[in-house]
Every structure is written in C-alpha cells, then in structure tokens.
Amino acid sequence: xxxxxxxxxxxxQAIQNFQISIWCGWLLITGPAIYFRWKYANxxxxxxxxxxxxxxxxxxxxxxxxxxxxxxxxxGDSFRGNISFMVMRNxxxxxxxxxxxxxxxxxxxxRWHRR
Numbered sequence: 011x012x013x014x015x016x017x018x019x020x021x022x023q024a025i026q027n028f029q030i031s032i033w034c035g036w037l038l039i040t041g042p043a044i045y046f047r048w049k050y051a052n053x054x055x056x057x058x059x060x061x062x063x064x065x066x067x068x069x070x071x072x073x074x075x076x077x078x079x080x081x082x083x084x085x086g087d088s089f090r091g092n093i094s095f096m097v098m099r100n101x102x103x104x105x106x107x108x109x110x111x112x113x114x115x116x117x118x119x120x121r122w123h124r125r
Contacts, residue, residue: 025074029100032066036104040111047115056112063104071097 039062043055074093 021077025070028070032063032070032100033104035066036063036108040108044111044115047112048119051119053112056108059108060105063108064101067097067101067104 036059039055039059043059046052046055071093
C-alpha cells in the first residue's frame with residue numbers, strides 16, 4: 011500500500027483486504043464468545059468483539075482519510091465521499107449481527123421461554 015506510486019486500484023484492493031481481515035477476525039472471536047456465553051454465562055468475549063470491530067473500522071476510516079489528505083493515493087471523489095458511510099455501515103452491520111447473536115444466546119439459555 012505504501013509503494014512508491016500506489017494506484018487507486020491497488021489502494022482499493024488493500025482497503026478491501028483489510029475489511030475482509032476484520033470480518034474474518036470477527037468470525038474467529040464470535041465463535042469462542044458464543045461458547046463462553048452459553049457454557050459459562052460470560053460476556054467478556056462479546057464485549058471484546060464489539061470493541062475490536064468498532065475500533066478496527068474507525069482505524070480504517072482514519073487511515074483512508076489520512077492517506078488521501080497526504081496525497082499518498084488518490085481514490086477518486088466518489089469513493090472518498092463514501093468513506094464515512096462505508097465505516098458507519100460496517101460498524102452498524104457488525105455490531106447488529108453481534109447483538110443479534112448475543113440476544114439469541116441469552117434468549118435460548120433461559121428456561122422460561124420453553125414453557
């Protein structure tokens with residue numbers, strides 16, 4: 011990404027790869043979080059999951075904006091204008107999915123819903 015003359019295409023590819031790595035990390039953290047929540051009623055991995063996802067996407071937004079401001083790469087006006095939207099959409103999506111899984115585990119770990 012920080013080569014001598016990065017093109018818009020290589021910069022976009024690097025951004026997409028970073029997003030993919032965030033989602034893969036989310037999958038790797040959510041699995042154990044589900045297990046610990048179900049087995050031991052421990053929420054700590056879900057809290058870590060939220061914090062890592064939010065901070066990773068915020069760092070992505072800062073990184074892309076800073077690189078564009080310093081003219082390290084040029085992504086085009088249409089892409090640059092949508093960076094905040096992309097970051098917020100991904101944060102809401104990943105936190106929404108995590109909250110849904112967290113709520114589902116809470117719901118199914120209670121006995122009162124089975125009556």
